[in-house]
Every structure is written in C-alpha cells, then in structure tokens.
Amino acid sequence: MSNGYEFLSLQGASHLARNLPDGTKILRELGNQTGVKLTISSETFARYESKSGKRQKVGEWTKARDVELEITMDEQKQEDIALAFQAEIKAIATSNIQDKNLGIGLKVGDTIKLDGFNISDLMISDSKAVTPTELIEGQHYSYDASFGKVKILDITGLTQPLIADYTTGDAKATVIFSMPDDAEYYYLFEGINSINDKKLALELWRFKPSVDGEMDFINEETGEISIKGSALADATKQQDEKLGGFGRIVYLD
Structure with missing residues (x-):
C-alpha cells in the first residue's frame, strides 16, 4: 500500500550496441556495476544592465547543454576493459x-x-x-x-x-586506441526499483566513450574499471517530444 512517498533504490543492467548505419542494435550487457551516473549540465551567458549603477542581471540564456554518463564496474569482462581503453579486441593467431x-x-x-x-x-x-x-x-x-x-x-x-x-x-589482445575515433553506441539501462519492483529504462541515442579510462592491475580484492563518456544529440530525434535529442528516462510501471 502506498504511503504517499516515492523512493528510488535502483539496481539494473547496462547494455551497449554499436551504432550501425542500418540502425540495427545488437546489445551487449556490461559487467556487474557498482555505479551508473547520469549528469546533465549547461553553459549559460548573462547580460547586466549598466543604467542603475548596481549592475543587475537582466537576462540569462543557455549557450550549450551537456549530458555525461559514467559506468563503474567491479566485473571486468574483456570487452569492457577494451571499451575503457578505446580499444578493440584483436585475435592473435x-x-x-x-x-x-x-x-x-x-x-x-x-x-x-x-x-x-x-x-x-x-x-x-x-x-x-x-x-x-x-x-x-x-x-x-x-x-x-x-x-x-x-x-x-x-x-x-x-x-x-x-x-x-x-x-x-593463440591469444587475444586489447590494442589500446585501436577503436575508430567515430565509434558511437546506443546505451540502454534496464533498471528496477528494489523498493517496489517497478521498472524504468534509460536510453541514450549516441554515447561516445571518452579517452580517460583507468584500471588497477594490482588489487587487494576485486578491481574496478570505469567507462565515461558524453551523450551526443541525435538530430533525427530532436524534434520528437517523445524521444528528445539526447535520450530519455522511461517509466515502465
């Protein structure tokens, strides 16, 4: 029974799919995550009046909008390590x-x-x-x-x-910086609220990993890796109010 409050305690799984020209989304689930953080920010500029002697702000406008995603994992799949280091996995024959x-x-x-x-x-x-x-x-x-x-x-x-x-x-190698510079991904988070089992999804149309990955090669317990990056605007979805240029949070229940 509802008590009038709505709390979130989210768990879930992250998926990435390489954006392909034909629009096909072949999802790959990332390793177990200890954190998924979505950050939005904006850059503004302001104007101040010069008539009163008080330099009062009379207007403020948004110059740019940014969406950032950071995924931290304590499970370190080969594919996730490669992604963190802007790499592709190459087979060594x-x-x-x-x-x-x-x-x-x-x-x-x-x-x-x-x-x-x-x-x-x-x-x-x-x-x-x-x-x-x-x-x-x-x-x-x-x-x-x-x-x-x-x-x-x-x-x-x-x-x-x-x-x-x-x-x-035979072996496999993660060749650092072997990923194409224009590699982008569709991102899907399948979330579940552990308080009430309600589900929600986070979608980002164009996630571009950044080049500041790090990995500890000596660990007392299990190590962690982080994948960070920016969400880029998709002009084809910009005008659709149900989609939006960057992505959306969808409440499924």
Whole structure:
C-alpha cells in the first residue's frame, strides 16, 4: 500500500550496441556495476544592465547543454576493459618463429622475452659453425611458456648468439586506441526499483566513450574499471517530444 512517498533504490543492467548505419542494435550487457551516473549540465551567458549603477542581471540564456554518463564496474569482462581503453579486441593467431636471435653478451641469470605468448615447441641452439649445440631445458635454460620468457642457467662452452625456434599460441589482445575515433553506441539501462519492483529504462541515442579510462592491475580484492563518456544529440530525434535529442528516462510501471 502506498504511503504517499516515492523512493528510488535502483539496481539494473547496462547494455551497449554499436551504432550501425542500418540502425540495427545488437546489445551487449556490461559487467556487474557498482555505479551508473547520469549528469546533465549547461553553459549559460548573462547580460547586466549598466543604467542603475548596481549592475543587475537582466537576462540569462543557455549557450550549450551537456549530458555525461559514467559506468563503474567491479566485473571486468574483456570487452569492457577494451571499451575503457578505446580499444578493440584483436585475435592473435598461432605462428612459427624460426631462427630468432636471442642476442649476444648473455650471462647466467639473464631473462629474455620471446616474441609472443603461450610458447610451445621451443628449441634453442648456439652458433657453432659446424655442429651447433642444442641447449637442454633445465640445464642451460628454463622458460615460462605462458609469458614467453627464457632464463639462462648455464652458457659454459656455448657460442653466442643463441638461436631459438618456437611456436606462439593463440591469444587475444586489447590494442589500446585501436577503436575508430567515430565509434558511437546506443546505451540502454534496464533498471528496477528494489523498493517496489517497478521498472524504468534509460536510453541514450549516441554515447561516445571518452579517452580517460583507468584500471588497477594490482588489487587487494576485486578491481574496478570505469567507462565515461558524453551523450551526443541525435538530430533525427530532436524534434520528437517523445524521444528528445539526447535520450530519455522511461517509466515502465
């Protein structure tokens, strides 16, 4: 039974869809959010009279209107991290590396980074002219296959440079700033009021992520990432009072 008050305690899910020329909206749900903040602001200019000696404000007009959105997530999906860093996820295919020169002047204890990750079929030999010596894992070197690192354990009697053959494995990379500069998204928030289970939606027609994402790579507990950006006006919806230029909040119950 209503007590005459209307309180909001919202939970919900955020979705983004890349704006495509044909208008298709293929939604992707973002990770679990700890905060979704919509901010509106305006820039105004004023005029003051100069007749009375009191410089009283006689008019004020809106010069510009801005809508900003900030989404904070404690679940960090690969796609969300990519979006926070203006990136697209690129597949890295398996490749065979032959005759990789590991450099000269190597000393016991040195660690070399190979090209690639998820290394397999690693074989290292020295540069003796007639019959190169094949190095033995555990005696001459150890290696971290996942991160593609080789540590030198013993180089006694070996001729440098050392030469490596290996295979890199499949991986995915978030390539920073690989997202097109004109990438825009439709944004949908599916909200539910935990007090009374009433639903509401927030729509933004043209959400453009900004370039100030950040991510903590060491965490005591779970980390968070934030996606910030501006809502741009959609001229095709500007004159429709049910849509509006930037977006709308829709009460579903």
